Amino acid sequence: MPLKLLILDRDGVINYDSDAYIKSVEEWQPLPGAIEAIAQLSKAGWTVAIATNQSGIARGYYDVATLDAMHARLRALVAEQGGEVGLIVYCPHGPDAGCACRKPKPGMLQTIANHYGVDLAQCWFVGDSLGDLQAAQAVDSQPVLVKTGKGLQTLAKELPVNTLVFDDLAAVAAELIHK
Incomplete structure (x- = not known):
């Protein structure tokens, strides 16, 4: 059976976003229903990976250890609900770095696809x-x-053609689990 892979952005999808950046574990607060949605997907056989721009590292707002601590908290919260989070990849570069990973470039998505061997x-x-x-x-x-x-x-x-729109991550999970 092929791997069922769902890839998520982080800030604004899983946790509250801030124009001032999420700079600490204390500032990293999950959106209502997001942790449960990831756990439900995981328990339903989905692998949930994350691809997130984190230019706050390049800007000096927080370090990789702090980012790792935020992701450890995310993993722990999902585990408490009986699920697990797959690969988390992040772009630490600023918008002018010219890297291949910062979205809208697809480098992080390609990294995830290579890791799992999926199309x-x-x-x-x-x-x-x-x-x-x-x-x-x-x-x-x-x-x-x-x-x-x-x-x-x-x-x-103007959204890309065929973009699907949902209220939140819980609505996405409900759609995928009941397909």
Whole structure:
């Protein structure tokens, strides 16, 4: 049976986002229903991976150890609900670094696909920004917009063709689990 892989953006999809950046474990607060949604997906046989731009590292707002601690908290919360989080990849570069990983470039999605040996055309990528949707489009993944985080502002923009729109991560999980 092929791997069922769902890729998520982090800030604004799983946890509250901030224009001032999420700089500490204390500031990292999950959105209502997001932890439960990841756990439900995991228990239903989905592998949930995360691809997140984290330019706050390049900007000096926090270090990799702090980011790792945020992700350890995420993993622990999901584990408490009986699920698990798969591979987490992040881009530590600033917007002008010219890297291949910062969304809307698809480098992180390709890293996840290589790790799991899957075809990205079979995957959904869930985000709240146009850059997320463009990264999905670049690798023929299904772009999925949630209305949390910056999602409502993104909804007002021209979205990639075939973008699916859901209220939040819990609604995405309900759709995928009951397919």
